[in-house]
Amino acid sequence: MRYAPIFLGLMLSMSPGGPRALAEDPRVLQRGARLIEPFDFRGVALQPGPLKTQVDEVRAFYLAVPDDDLLKGFRARAGHPALGKDLDGWYTSDTFHVFGQVVSGLARLHAATGDPACKEKANRLVEEWAKCIEPDGYFFASRKPNAPHYIYDKMLWGLLDAHAYCGNEQALRHLDRITDWAIRHLDRGRRVNDTSTEWYTLSENLYRAHFATGDLKYRDFAHVWEYRDYWDIYARNGDLFAPRPDGRRNEAYHAYSHVNTLGGAGAAYLATGDVHYLEVIRNAYETIQRDQCYATGGYGPDEMLLPAARILEKLGETHNSFETQCGSWAAFKLSKYLISFTGDAKYGDWVERLAINGLGASPPMTPDGRVFYYSDYCLHGGTKRNTDFGWSCCTGTRPQAFADYADQAYFHDADSIYVNLFTPSTITWNHAGDPIRLAQATTFPEGEETRLTVAVPRPQAFAIKVRTPGWLASPITARVNGEPVEVRPDERHWTTIRRTWNDGDVVSIRLPMRLSVSRPSSRRTPDAFTIGPVVLAFAAPNARPFARVDFDALENALVPMDGRPLRYRAAWDSSLVARPFASFGAGERYFVYLDPSMGSRIPHLDMQFRGRWNDAGAFRFSNEVGATAEGQFEGTGVRWLGKRFDDAGTAEVSIDGKFVAVVDQFGPGRDLPFDWSHRGLSPGRHAIRITVLERKADASLNRFVNVAGIEVLGGAGSTP
Template sequence: MTSEFNPARRALLKYGAFSTAGLALWPGHSAAAAAMTPAPLGELGYAQVQLGPGPLERQVRENHHLVLHLDEDALLRPFRLRGGLPAPGQELGGWYDTWGFAPGATFGQWLSALARYYAITGDVATRAKVDRMVRGYAATIDAGGRFYRNNRFPSYIYDKLVGGLLDASRLAGNDIALATLRRTTRAALPHLPPHAMPRNEAARPGEDFSQHAWDESYTLPENQFLAFRLTGDEQHRALARRFLYDDFFLPLARGENVLPGKHAYSHMNALSSAAQAYLSLDQPVYLQAARQGFAMVDAQSFATGGWGPDEHFVTPGSGKLGDSLAAEHKSFETPCGSYAHFKLTRYLLRVTRDPAYGDSMERVLYNTVLGALPIQPDGHAFYYSDYTRQAHKGFHPDRWPCCSGTLPMIAADYRISVAFTDAQGIYVNLYVPAQLSWRQHGHAARLLIDTRYPHASAISMTVQTSAPQTFAVNLRIPAWATGASLRVNGRHEAVPLVPGTFATLHRPWRPGDRIELDLPLHTRLQSVDAEHPDTVALLAGPLVLMRLRDGAPPAPPSRRELLSAQPVHGNASSWRAGSGPAAVTLRPFCDIGGEGYSTYQRVDTT
């Protein structure tokens, strides 16, 4: 049992600047190491990871069912009406409304999600819906791009359409998706700005949309680079370069913290464009920008891994993160923020092989997005995680907000975040019930993961190979996991289990070989920021344990009382701290339903 008050994190919060000469973005990471970045790890395909029963698999099924049963005429209505075409079907309403806030904005995301679910399941009905959506949308495109006229979000919606059409082609084999992408780009081009424009949140409805109001042109390069890779069309590479947000990326690469005041989700999303620019252009400055930017976000994150109270980054050293706990119920834009977080950490983990990015992804998984309430059939969606002392889960008041597009996508992407490969073997990143399949040295290999982690410390893995073969199994040892142990076929393995590293088992494997990893779920405390050292969250392993509220707030506990929390016998998702009338019940966010809760507790300083 320990108390976690990270001095390095406090220093970052206080000073808000990072030295380019010393890229110590994570413990043990040096500038020399940054200059010797190995080849990126490979991703497994969606079908190569099968999730076992549990909350991740349930969230996948819920979202697949939702998008599979969305009415196609309703989905196409904004494109048809704004294009001057007949439009049967009902308005979905909310943000999606034809003449509303963001008409048709989530169409591309739902198309992308369906293509991913088809890649996962091979479901014929899912592919048929992808085909109908692409053909239906293609019939609405006109060369002049009438859809984009007087549209608040031309860049944002175009970007989502690009992503959806790319996935329809590469994951669902749609035969007209790339031709439709070319037509979409021609139609959108006259309505895009000349370069990446800052988000103009001061713009009001009815003002000149040529200023692009709240639009997010700075997120365009990622999908444009991907489109170039898939199609070879130089126009996409030119567009990617045109919209690289160097006014944001270059200061970050120099170590200047330009985050405060910026819209959190979209600028986190923009960092994936920097990562993709590095992979596409081989310019280290963009990798540096992505890593520095992520480290600056991490330094102002809540214990849950979430960031951006009221959707904006705060000023380091201002105490605003802690101040937000008093009344700011919009603590973290959860599905959208988690989607951006997963994308960026996946890029950075693959490129740097630094397991700290996996630690961060894991914390966001269990403490934010996995606890999101299911999207309702009428379009009400979980939007914000609330970290105030009077918190409840709830839905955004408007139907079909942006988070209704990203939640189905990130649920599909759990699979491609579980593990990665290289020529020597496999890197296990997320310890979830799953079956991984890949080719190693030309032979089929599988790894079966059986665990109740993070509600329990034990993780069991079984190797299945078509024949005995030698390769590496690399296991992420979280930075908090002191005292981890490892056995193979019941025997202790003399492999260094250093917190914050990958432990490597490089050996001959035979079918049925069993790996047993134990990650003790020690309790520890983390303050919200340096200016509020006595406002703390209780963690056990990767889980933030949140106090259930049942009446008047109890007297502030001591640190010792919080750290003494233990799982309730027979219910690993519920914990108790203290004893007698002053005892409190705590649960992880993913196990909280309609109960009131508090993420942070004030501790007794006496």
């Protein structure tokens, strides 16, 4: 993003309904000040390490997708010869289409890595796609795009980034044509939380288009899509879930797009300098950290922002805990705006957590375009898995977000360089006419130290400022050329070493970490273990090993494994090992959060299903008469975990082969509480079987039966 103020000789054109401050000189594109600047990828290179390994994997994946496959739909719609094969999934059905983000990702990967193949591919894709734009500016892959606002926004990413990072001048011409179409055709209903369009994410890129071109058309159009109904709640530090002025209330907001939209407020601040927008994103950040984030930095279970208490309950209800690629990308953008506007390093902590436990904990994509969509923090055990279908939204944000590591690592101002990420990398910075090179070497987070080697053509005075993380166990200590130097963090959470630097000077920074228990609120549980920014998870096939955890002494529950950084044995069961969440591969069962009730719950993953059942993540459901779900337990009673729905039917429950009850899951609405339990069994092992029946309530729309799992009553470590 090239946000340096640009002055262009433009004709004054006033439009009614345009943004405030129109009386000021329209040639000034940016009025919002940045205290420190991102490098916008210039001069930075990741060096071999965990982040670079991931970026290289992502780059290789996207470079290998044939251009003809990516372009097939556009060419077919335009009546051109359409070679290549269908990419299937959401790509072929033109659902939240990611073509624009693939172009953006390649352009950014070029900026981040210097790989000319990424630039050439991005430019080829833009050129070929542009041949399919119709005379009126219509540009979608098909005649039935599902969310025109969303797809137009992603196309803006592609064109603006091809221009910014690949020198593609034609891209701005295409941008002009498709925007004229959008101005004429996009629906301006602008309903709150409208996930069928996600219209409220549009203003960010339209402001960027204004910065890139100087054309007031984009600024005025950006203003149309500002999401005041939602942004303003943050500006006044209000309650997202309180009744709105129209008397209606939002019980939930779509998570990713309601963080992504805050990028629009960030860009609006840059454009106008109006501190209202800065208040929006500052307060939004605090609210999201306090009420929405899990220990990993992930947020939005089942893709929802919810009241804080529900965020905890969701840990026991869903395996879809965090939309990882999209959610990380939105968080990265918001954090970067805040670091740069406020000069405060605290916002870098979120980037770090997600780079380690969110985006950075994703397994690779499958060659057919299936991506790691949801992180799973479920109390009843989780696994990492890629989606069942190809080319979801997260295949669009994945290359953008991974490329962003390089632009998150360092910032600068006139006489300081700021180290935000602790990762092997180099940065070359022009200061007082000289190129200054900093080489960072570290094994962080396995090791606590990072070393910065300075290369200067002649002695130079400047400051090196290191982010002071919120998770530190004790203050940062520093040495220059082996000699201790006194340092302390400033009010913006940077630890500064200012001196005249000589070529070859080495700064060693120690970032003390300690094992701690992360509690999402004042409630005692559920809890997760962290060391520094790293979230740990336990490898276990089921929750039984956790039945004997002493929750009053969790701080002493783990013992370090000799010589194995970030690895611990459980004090109560030495066969149980905790290691970084990021180290788990696809399909391995793990537990991130612990809760006293978990030992008594058997999730549907550990039950046996016969007949045709559908997997909704949190539960399975079937309307096939005779389909069965079976589970084994040890106790004197059992509770069936599920939900009531308006299309639910009845099931027969038997225990140890004997009929117990016919149970009806019908409820007048959807997702309503359901409670059925049976007690009074003899102590010992039992089996429960649930069989879908033909019969259903007259009012029910279908006969679906759902099973999330069972809870053992009156057993060891179970609910009495």
